[in-house]
Amino acid sequence: MTDAQSDFPYNQSWIRYAWRRWLSGYYTGAPVIDYGCGIGVNGSILKTLGVHQVIGVDLDWGCLHESCRRGLSVVRGNLLNLPPVRSAMADIVMLIHVLEHFEDGALLLSSAADMIRPGGAIVVVTPDWSRNFVRFYDDPTHRRPYTRASLNSVLRGAGLRQRVLRQHNVGYKLGRTPLWRLFPRLCFTGDALFAIAERPTAIPS
Numbered sequence: 001m002t003d004a005q006s007d008f009p010y011n012q013s014w015i016r017y018a019w020r021r022w023l024s025g026y027y028t029g030a031p032v033i034d035y036g037c038g039i040g041v042n043g044s045i046l047k048t049l050g051v052h053q054v055i056g057v058d059l060d061w062g063c064l065h066e067s068c069r070r071g072l073s074v075v076r077g078n079l080l081n082l083p084p085v086r087s088a089m090a091d092i093v094m095l096i097h098v099l100e101h102f103e104d105g106a107l108l109l110s111s112a113a114d115m116i117r118p119g120g121a122i123v124v125v126t127p128d129w130s131r132n133f134v135r136f137y138d139d140p141t142h143r144r145p146y147t148r149a150s151l152n153s154v155l156r157g158a159g160l161r162q163r164v165l166r167q168h169n170v171g172y173k174l175g176r177t178p179l180w181r182l183f184p185r186l187c188f189t190g191d192a193l194f195a196i197a198e199r200p201t202a203i204p205s
């Protein structure tokens with residue numbers, strides 16, 4: 001369980017804001033895949049917003065058990081090899097603090113893109129190297145950092161079209177104060193990156 005996932009009210013604030021502002025338009029009733037679902041906090045919030053099926057994917061049996069308890073369908077595995085999950089089955093794939101743990105981000109994003117329908121979206125949250133370089137490798141499982149430019153590049157390399165790219169987390173000196181409860185947009189001012197990228201509906205001619 002990550003610190004971000006244990007902070008349930010904070011996750012509620014930013015996910016609800018992102019859903020209302022950007023993500024609800026991608027939802028057609030197909031599943032949403034939460035890769036690296038942890039204990040299922042983010043997926044359970046999506047279910048309260050009307051998502052019928054959230055598929056949580058993780059390698060940790062304890063996390064999957066807790067995610068199942070929260071109402072998620074669960075699959076144990078790696079996004080690079082998920083035979084139980086059909087191609088083009090999902091409206092949205094969530095990669096929340098996942099991308100930085102993989103050496104080959106383009107391969108991971110390409111695999112995620114295969115899971116969404118044409119016109120569906122991938123959501124990425126990852127540390128912003130330009131603002132987080134001092135602490136990035138404090139987590140020994142971090143493999144590759146991203147800046148705005150490199151994240152945009154790896155999304156394009158996976159055949160995705162970027163629609164949103166902005167900061168994420170609460171901005172410096174604001175802290176996790178009640179301000180973000182009153183103004184959820186403050187959750188998009190900090191030291192991480194938040195991106196939404198679409199799978200094109202057709203290959204450009």
